[in-house]
Amino acid sequence: GAVVSQHPSWVICKSGTSVKIECRSLDFQATTMFWYRQFPKQSLMLMATSNEGSKATYEQGVEKDKFLINHASLTLSTLTVTSAHPEDSSFYICSARDLRKAKNIQYFGAGTRLSVL
Amino acid sequence: AQRVTQPEKLLSVFKGAPVELKCNYSYSGSPELFWYVQYSRQRLQLLLRHISRESIKGFTADLNKGETSFHLKKPFAQEEDSAMYYCASLIQGAQKLVFGQGTRLTINP
Numbered sequence: 001g002a003v004v005s006q007h008p009s010w011v012i013c014k015s016g017t018s019v020k021i022e023c024r025s026l027d028f029q030a031t032t033m034f035w036y037r038q039f040p041k042q043s044l045m046l047m048a049t050s051n052e053g054s055k056a057t058y059e060q061g062v063e064k065d066k067f068l069i070n071h072a073s074l075t076l077s078t079l080t081v082t083s084a085h086p087e088d089s090s091f092y093i094c095s096a097r098d099l100r101k102a103k104n105i106q107y108f109g110a111g112t113r114l115s116v117l
Numbered sequence: 118a119q120r121v122t123q124p125e126k127l128l129s130v131f132k133g134a135p136v137e138l139k140c141n142y143s144y145s146g147s148p149e150l151f152w153y154v155q156y157s158r159q160r161l162q163l164l165l166r167h168i169s170r171e172s173i174k175g176f177t178a179d180l181n182k183g184e185t186s187f188h189l190k191k192p193f194a195q196e197e198d199s200a201m202y203y204c205a206s207l208i209q210g211a212q213k214l215v216f217g218q219g220t221r222l223t224i225n226p
Contacts, residue, residue: 034213042218043218043219045216093161
């Protein structure tokens with residue numbers, strides 16, 4: 001149980017286009033999901049907390065207009081990188097909490113590698 | 118700001134040797150700490166959490182409030198333990214995790 005699916009696993013796009021990444025909790029409902037960014041050989045940096053039915057909470061320094069988060073259902077959160085540029089190339093990872101189990105454990109997706117040309 | 122420090126980026130030990138991955142945290146309240154592991158080409162997964170006080174895959178970690186540490190230990194390393202290990206601290210209230218920089222553990226045969 002507690003499987004988080006992330007799609008796509010890898011995306012290449014042209015500079016200036018927008019890319020949507022999906023994060024789904026497959027066998028549980030997640031009122032809260034988290035979006036992280038990971039640069040090569042670096043740790044995970046939290047970008048935002050996605051709350052079902054309300055606005056996401058962004059970390060300091062993260063542009064909310066650049067990284068649009070939508071959490072319209074209890075099993076799906078999406079991250080849209082708008083007008084992507086090469087500096088947005090990174091590994092994006094989502095996680096979700098399964099409230100049926102211990103509240104503070106996060107279950108992670110496999111990540112999405114974004115390459116902006 | 119809450120911080121988690123893993124001083125070793127790389128750690129290499131021989132199979133059968135003891136291993137200790139260091140983690141220090143800065144938090145004035147009661148922390149909740151975790152170790153996550155990422156095996157090659159797999160997603161990040163929970164290894165253990167301090168409140169469970171359990172041993173997973175032979176690993177244990179004890180919270181030492183005096184030293185603000187949560188080191189991960191295993192008495193006899195195995196080759197399949199080679200992975201990236203992240204220590205993380207939960208920010209109470211916000212329910213957010215703060216991750217350390219990670220330690221890449223390599224077990225040599």
